[in-house]
Every structure is written in structure tokens, then in C-alpha cells.
Amino acid sequence: MFSQSSLFLFILLAIGFIAKNQSLLIAVGALLLIKLLGLEAKLLPAIGSKGINWGVTIITIAVLVPIATGEIGFKQLIDALKSSYAWIALGAGIAVALIAKNGLTLLAEDPHITTALVFGTILAVTLFNGVAVGPLIGAGIAYLAMQIVKIFS
Numbered sequence: 001m002f003s004q005s006s007l008f009l010f011i012l013l014a015i016g017f018i019a020k021n022q023s024l025l026i027a028v029g030a031l032l033l034i035k036l037l038g039l040e041a042k043l044l045p046a047i048g049s050k051g052i053n054w055g056v057t058i059i060t061i062a063v064l065v066p067i068a069t070g071e072i073g074f075k076q077l078i079d080a081l082k083s084s085y086a087w088i089a090l091g092a093g094i095a096v097a098l099i100a101k102n103g104l105t106l107l108a109e110d111p112h113i114t115t116a117l118v119f120g121t122i123l124a125v126t127l128f129n130g131v132a133v134g135p136l137i138g139a140g141i142a143y144l145a146m147q148i149v150k151i152f153s
Contacts, residue, residue: 019126052136103140
């Protein structure tokens with residue numbers, strides 16, 4: 001009665017419940033609902049191809065909220081840049097964005113790697129109390145590691 005994909009999703013739902021991971025619960029619940037309503041043929045291709053971009057947009061909006069509310073302005077930016085930690089954070093932000101860009105390349109060229117990334121994320125969340133930041137940065141880190149392996153191979 002259940003397809004392999006539905007069974008897999010129910011297992012992930014159980015893992016999300018055990019790990020008390022709200023993001024995983026919502027994501028799996030939404031996918032199960034889409035499948036239950038018979039909308040997978042229409043919605044899943046769009047979510048699969050554009051979902052990461054939608055997610056990045058939502059995260060960007062969330063990060064920019066303090067600017068929109070006036071909590072952060074030019075004065076706070078200038079004050080922050082007087083700190084060595086701010087310069088470290090600036091460099092880290094640049095590095096993460098560049099690494100994630102390569103993650104998009106890897107996911108486009110080798111989409112099956114997503115399975116390993118998702119499984120790794122689930123393991124980190126459930127076993128180590130990690131935070132699921134999504135496969136994009138994981139793919140970027142994997143891409144970077146793969147390039148380093150290629151250099152030494």
C-alpha cells in the first residue's frame with residue numbers, strides 16, 4: 001500500500017519526532033500532505049528545482065529584518081567594524097557564501113549526493129544535537145573537500 005518513498009518519509013517523521021526537530025517534522029509533514037493530496041506530480045518538481053532558492057530568500061529576509069526594523073543601521077555597522085571579531089565574521093560570511101555557491105554547482109552536477117547530505121544532516125541533528133541548515137552548505141563543504149582530495153590524488 002505504501003510506496004518506498006512514503007515509508008522513508010514516515011521513518012524520517014519518527015526520527016524528527018524522537019529528535020524533537022521541528023524543521024524536519026514540518027518538512028516531512030508537508031511532503032506527506034502533498035503526497036496524500038495527490039499533488040506530488042505538480043508540486044514536487046517545482047519544490048525540488050526552486051526550493052533551495054526559496055529557502056535562501058526566506059533566510060535572507062529573516063537576516064535583514066533587524067535592518068528593516070531599525071535595530072541595525074549605519075551607526076551599528078560602523079561600530080561593529082571597529083571590532084576584530086566583526087572582521088572575522090565578515091570573512092566567515094564571505095567564505096560561507098562562496099562555499100555554498102559551489103554547493104549549488106555540486107548538487108546540479110551530482111544530485112544523488114543530496115541523499116548522503118540529508119542523511120548526514122539527520123544523523124547530526126539526532127545524535128549530536130546539531131542544527132539542520134540544509135544541504136546547500138553541506139554540499140559546498142563536500143565540494144571543497146572533494147577539490148582538496150583531487151589536488152592530492
